[in-house]
Amino acid sequence: MPTIYDVAREAGVSVGTVSYVINKTKRLRPETVRRVEEAMQRLSYYPRAAAKALARGRSNVIALVHPINIVDFQMFLSTFTLAVGQVLAETDYRLAVMPLLREPKADLELEANVSARAMDGVLLLHTQLHDPRVEVLRRSGMPFVMIGRCADNSGLCFVDSDLEESARVAVRHLVELGHRSIVLVRQEGADSMATSVVHRLVTGFQEALEAEGLSPCDPVRAPTVAGLVQAVEDLLRCKERPTAIAAANESAVMCTLKAASRLGLRVPQDVAVLGFADSPLFPLLAPPCTAVFDHAAELGRVSARMLVEILEGREPEQSQVLLPPRLIARESTLG
Amino acid sequence: MPTIYDVAREAGVSVGTVSYVINKTKRLRPETVRRVEEAMQRLSYYPRAAAKALARGRSNVIALVHPINIVDFQMFLSTFTLAVGQVLAETDYRLAVMPLLREPKADLELEANVSARAMDGVLLLHTQLHDPRVEVLRRSGMPFVMIGRCADNSGLCFVDSDLEESARVAVRHLVELGHRSIVLVRQEGADSMATSVVHRLVTGFQEALEAEGLSPCDPVRAPTVAGLVQAVEDLLRCKERPTAIAAANESAVMCTLKAASRLGLRVPQDVAVLGFADSPLFPLLAPPCTAVFDHAAELGRVSARMLVEILEGREPEQSQVLLPPRLIARESTLG
DNA sequence: TTGTATGCGTTATCAT
DNA sequence: ATGATAACGCATACAA
Numbered sequence: 234m235p236t237i238y239d240v241a242r243e244a245g246v247s248v249g250t251v252s253y254v255i256n257k258t259k260r261l262r263p264e265t266v267r268r269v270e271e272a273m274q275r276l277s278y279y280p281r282a283a284a285k286a287l288a289r290g291r292s293n294v295i296a297l298v299h300p301i302n303i304v305d306f307q308m309f310l311s312t313f314t315l316a317v318g319q320v321l322a323e324t325d326y327r328l329a330v331m332p333l334l335r336e337p338k339a340d341l342e343l344e345a346n347v348s349a350r351a352m353d354g355v356l357l358l359h360t361q362l363h364d365p366r367v368e369v370l371r372r373s374g375m376p377f378v379m380i381g382r383c384a385d386n387s388g389l390c391f392v393d394s395d396l397e398e399s400a401r402v403a404v405r406h407l408v409e410l411g412h413r414s415i416v417l418v419r420q421e422g423a424d425s426m427a428t429s430v431v432h433r434l435v436t437g438f439q440e441a442l443e444a445e446g447l448s449p450c451d452p453v454r455a456p457t458v459a460g461l462v463q464a465v466e467d468l469l470r471c472k473e474r475p476t477a478i479a480a481a482n483e484s485a486v487m488c489t490l491k492a493a494s495r496l497g498l499r500v501p502q503d504v505a506v507l508g509f510a511d512s513p514l515f516p517l518l519a520p521p522c523t524a525v526f527d528h529a530a531e532l533g534r535v536s537a538r539m540l541v542e543i544l545e546g547r548e549p550e551q552s553q554v555l556l557p558p559r560l561i562a563r564e565s566t567l568g
Numbered sequence: 569m570p571t572i573y574d575v576a577r578e579a580g581v582s583v584g585t586v587s588y589v590i591n592k593t594k595r596l597r598p599e600t601v602r603r604v605e606e607a608m609q610r611l612s613y614y615p616r617a618a619a620k621a622l623a624r625g626r627s628n629v630i631a632l633v634h635p636i637n638i639v640d641f642q643m644f645l646s647t648f649t650l651a652v653g654q655v656l657a658e659t660d661y662r663l664a665v666m667p668l669l670r671e672p673k674a675d676l677e678l679e680a681n682v683s684a685r686a687m688d689g690v691l692l693l694h695t696q697l698h699d700p701r702v703e704v705l706r707r708s709g710m711p712f713v714m715i716g717r718c719a720d721n722s723g724l725c726f727v728d729s730d731l732e733e734s735a736r737v738a739v740r741h742l743v744e745l746g747h748r749s750i751v752l753v754r755q756e757g758a759d760s761m762a763t764s765v766v767h768r769l770v771t772g773f774q775e776a777l778e779a780e781g782l783s784p785c786d787p788v789r790a791p792t793v794a795g796l797v798q799a800v801e802d803l804l805r806c807k808e809r810p811t812a813i814a815a816a817n818e819s820a821v822m823c824t825l826k827a828a829s830r831l832g833l834r835v836p837q838d839v840a841v842l843g844f845a846d847s848p849l850f851p852l853l854a855p856p857c858t859a860v861f862d863h864a865a866e867l868g869r870v871s872a873r874m875l876v877e878i879l880e881g882r883e884p885e886q887s888q889v890l891l892p893p894r895l896i897a898r899e900s901t902l903g
Numbered sequence: 904t905t906g907t908a909t910g911c912g913t914t915a916t917c918a919t
Numbered sequence: 920a921t922g923a924t925a926a927c928g929c930a931t932a933c934a935a
Contacts, residue, residue, distance in 0.1 A: 571910085571911060571912085572911065572912060572913095573911085573912095583911090583912075583913090584913085584914080586912095587912065587913060587914080588913095588914095590912090591913085593913085593914085615911080615912065616910085616911060616912075618910090618911080618912095619910070619911035619912045619913090620911080620912060620913080621912095622910090622911075622912075622913095623911070623912040623913045623914085624912080624913065624914095625913095
């Protein structure tokens, strides 16, 4: 494998000159540039990433840190990752993914990678209200952007979807259609309340109900698909059953439709259904499902751009961004 | 940031000794080991990844190379990636993802990263029958494992799902239920035939039909969701409409169900539906959908393990693996 | 433009 | 048998 010294010899210049040509760090005589470029061509030379990283003190790697085993997170994750990849393709950052297992091993692994300076910056997914990973990153001085946010975000960078607004938009949509009894349904265990995402949606939903003068009501939830179908069935079998259901994610929508169909209830005549998710399947459901969603891709693009700005030493225009939700009304609420 | 020299001074030993302790390369007196470990603790020392990579000539990074903008690939991709991540978490390899844009830029980007030795090995996703990326990897001597395979695989490592067998399993299942007229439906453009995955499924399907004494029949396809729904509707409106439809992916299943419901056809009484996909939504559809699928997670685990074996200089037990499909029969064919 | 010190760990060689 | 020393890998950046 040729090194920068081979190129220098081949072109009859010094290694410094070759380096300047590669990085366009300095003005050089065009003739010299040409000679060096030809030499690189002839030897098919590429600078070794590790050598470059050691010399410059930076790796040109951005790491995507996220937990594994999160219910209903996969579709979001792959859309998000793809969007980040597209932004980074325009830069010379590479993308590393760190799926972290359970704590506390997760934090140690993160600490090790951060301390080894294996990356220049981190995109932190699925941020929790009190997130030990944030402490690790903060202590080490590693630049990072959170997707979601903590309880205290002073001095931190984040991009988050405006879930309170999502809840408001959803509730208003249903209220305008005449619904007065609306219940939130979600699939997940107790622990995920620690995640700001779910937390904000749930509390935002309650607030939105109150703002519309409706009485708040506990969300229905279950950790498994089968359990959730059952729970929704129970809910719909009540005498005073809700006229509308807001499902917190794709899976919850499917469970709700299933429960309704089992009871012979028509959607939306007997019960309207709305989902908080950007699912490609929603238009294909019977009936097509109304959705309020944040674009995972947009979160990816904005957070990646923000982090790149920071790493390049530029000041990002905003360091704390809330993205507004979108509502797409379909037959599951419109009829 | 402390270096290995700081640790050596703190522990009163030489840097060589510290290195031996870190890498367990040599037998050292327990007392020395302890002193060094304590020093590392005190200074919270972590060896710099770049320095290590430069010195050892390897990065301890495995790259996942895949195209973007592939229809119906996302669910597979994120399941696959997660499985790879779990395998690599047991090793000290890190995972980098390279979503490549369109050719020919994609090949150049791959070439650059490979030549820069930014990774030690590659998992190549969505392998095509004649894949320029394979040539790039082969030329450079970069170890790699393909997911899918080429037309000529001599000397190459791959893990692939046995799609011919998937097709056979599906056809046999339907034939046993009495179906004699079965059509394959898929959503995609003309170009994706170059991918071995689709190619093998389509040809395998034709062969399976012939093996059962049925007349082969051209698959129905369209590049968009709306187009596919329309195409399936046209198909089902025929006088001699098929009694069973095999849908090549999740999206095709949804389109097929949609078309059937629009025409007022009952599933499976009027038309049976089977999907080639491992979708968490299938059990929730109305009716729950029969599936023949390969486990994306299994492909990830097997390929990651194989690559690690190769990188560690061990001979993998098998270098060309076919994974058998699974059939889960549900109401969409059983009634 | 050039020469050269610098960044940091690894490992072969040499000394005890 | 242990541990110290120094060469090595490769690009960067500053002084000359």
